[in-house]
Amino acid sequence: MKIRQATSADIEAVSRVHIAAFPGFFLTRLGFGFLCELYRGFLNHAEGVLMVAEADDGELIGFVAGTTAPDRFFADLRRARALHFVLHAVPALIRSPSLVAAKLYSALFYRGDKPANLEGGSLLSSIGVAPGVVGKAVGMALLTRFEQEAFARGTPFVYLTTDAIDNDRVNHFYTRNGYVVESRFMQGGRRPMLRYMKQAAPAVGV
Numbered sequence: 457m458k459i460r461q462a463t464s465a466d467i468e469a470v471s472r473v474h475i476a477a478f479p480g481f482f483l484t485r486l487g488f489g490f491l492c493e494l495y496r497g498f499l500n501h502a503e504g505v506l507m508v509a510e511a512d513d514g515e516l517i518g519f520v521a522g523t524t525a526p527d528r529f530f531a532d533l534r535r536a537r538a539l540h541f542v543l544h545a546v547p548a549l550i551r552s553p554s555l556v557a558a559k560l561y562s563a564l565f566y567r568g569d570k571p572a573n574l575e576g577g578s579l580l581s582s583i584g585v586a587p588g589v590v591g592k593a594v595g596m597a598l599l600t601r602f603e604q605e606a607f608a609r610g611t612p613f614v615y616l617t618t619d620a621i622d623n624d625r626v627n628h629f630y631t632r633n634g635y636v637v638e639s640r641f642m643q644g645g646r647r648p649m650l651r652y653m654k655q656a657a658p659a660v661g662v
Contacts, residue, residue, distance in 0.1 A: 613655045
């Protein structure tokens with residue numbers, strides 16, 4: 457397995473892994489085109505991070521996406537590509553207008569759910585692993601590589617958000633890899649969430 461920087465040629469494969477890894481999740485419901493647009497944003501933005509895991513045969517089996525400047529990243533993406541996101545979501549809007557409209561609004565105006573009193577952290581937005589290789593350390597390798605990239609860019613900590621309820625496997629994955637619960641909050645007024653954080657290792661003195 458190899459972890460490498462993504463390229464534009466990987467975007468469709470990344471989106472397919474997302475759909476397979478997160479069936480029924482709100483971003484998945486917005487459609488393949490929406491996901492391609494989103495991950496292209498992570499790839500092309502100066503403060504975006506998009507890396508992929510590639511099997512020995514060249515198949516893309518996982519990805520990690522995030523940003524070292526969540527506030528700026530999502531604002532820039534919205535200003536530059538909002539119309540494209542809406543157009544890609546039209547098929548989903550036609551199928552389920554009320555449900556998808558609310559999800560689309562949330563996606564377009566997402567700001568990264570950063571810790572309230574902390575600045576400068578990198579957001580780990582998503583790790584997706586193909587169902588056939590779950591449990592084979594792909595996710596851990598992607599997480600480690602994302603942290604290395606974020607800390608190399610000078611970020612003091614990495615944070616992420618995930619569901620607090622019925623999500624034991626994911627929560628265990630992050631705690632096992634050194635993340636601690638920074639806070640709990642309600643997303644949309646009814647979805648209990650956990651915000652995890654991991655500090656950069658202190659610099660070793662010479």
